[in-house]
Each structure stands twice: as structure tokens, then as C-alpha cells.
Amino acid sequence: MEKTFTFKAVQKVIGLEEIPSTQILARSLSATETEGTLILACHQTQAVGRNNTPFYAGEGGVYFTLILNPQTGADKLTFAMCNAISDVITNVLELKTKITKEGDICVYDKSARAWKKCAGVLAEQAGNGRWLLGAGIYVNNRLPVSVRRNAISLKSVLGSETSKELFLDEVLNNFWKEYAFL
Numbered sequence: 001m002e003k004t005f006t007f008k009a010v011q012k013v014i015g016l017e018e019i020p021s022t023q024i025l026a027r028s029l030s031a032t033e034t035e036g037t038l039i040l041a042c043h044q045t046q047a048v049g050r051n052n053t054p055f056y057a058g059e060g061g062v063y064f065t066l067i068l069n070p071q072t073g074a075d076k077l078t079f080a081m082c083n084a085i086s087d088v089i090t091n092v093l094e095l096k097t098k099i100t101k102e103g104d105i106c107v108y109d110k111s112a113r114a115w116k117k118c119a120g121v122l123a124e125q126a127g128n129g130r131w132l133l134g135a136g137i138y139v140n141n142r143l144p145v146s147v148r149r150n151a152i153s154l155k156s157v158l159g160s161e162t163s164k165e166l167f168l169d170e171v172l173n174n175f176w177k178e179y180a181f182l
Helices: 024-029 076-090 156-160 164-180
Strands: 012-019 037-044 062-068 097-099 104-109 115-129 130-137
Touching: 012 024, 024 037, 024 062, 024 115, 024 130, 024 164, 037 164, 076 097, 076 104, 076 115, 076 130, 104 156, 130 164
Parallel strands: 012 037
Antiparallel strands: 037 062, 062 130, 097 104, 104 115, 115 130
């Protein structure tokens, strides 16, 4: 018997210029919005990562949360999104990446001779079988000095800007393929 896989897609986009946090808004909308709702922001003023640690989310990055109704939990969701982001950075932008067990994507910074975080993924349960899958990716950011110690934008590594729209489109296409197998 052949097994078929249904590819999901973004059903609705809520795009905002500036917001405290896409994850906070998604949490408040998760009971009423459909699976595949994407909350997208250009800038977040109160973004937090794992363990409620502040996450710099200034202009130039790609920040979003997806409302999902998966058949799996946080670890597999996090890994699927990390894989999707890493694949785009590796295969499209041709940069070396590695995924940490915590859910960060790192690129190699030749000038510092170190791996630095360029993206983070956070999955959290919202109730009623719903999950929130958030991601923050430093694409064209000018990171503050305090953040640059451990993080880097893709623009800094590449030396030029990347289309945030095309980048996000590729990430989401990759994610839905991963999600179909969860």
C-alpha cells in the first residue's frame, strides 16, 4: 500500500511592520486562526527566545510564527524548521551551516574563525492541539555590538543583501515538505 503525503501551505498571512512579538500575537490568536496562519513582522520590540531570554529582532531580519496543528511535538517541529532554514542558507546562499541541539542555526564567520548564530527557532504548545513555531533569522540586519559577539547576519557573511521575501518563500517551501513527514 502506497502512503501519500499532503503538503500544507500558509493559509493566511498577518503582516505587521512592528510588533512586540509574533509569538505573543500567535498565542492570542491560536484558538481562532486556522492551521497555517503566518504572523510576520519586520521588527519585534519584545522578542524572546528559549527560556524567555531576550532575542534581538531589529530591522533587516525575517521574524515569524506559524500556527500549526501537528501530529508531533516541539523537538520534531523545531528540527523541521531548523532544517528548512539551514537548507536555504546552504543550498541557495552557499554558506556552511550547523544546527545546534537547542534549535539555533549557525554559519561560519571566516573573519572571526567561529560559528555564529544567524537564526533561532522556538516551538511551544498553545493548547487545543495547537503549536506555535517561531523563527528569527538575521538576514540583512545591522546587529548591535552586544549581539555580534555570538551572532551574525547573513549580509555580513555574504557582503551583500538577500531578498527577505525570496528567502522566506524558500524557507516555507522547505518547511512544508519536512512537515508532511512529521
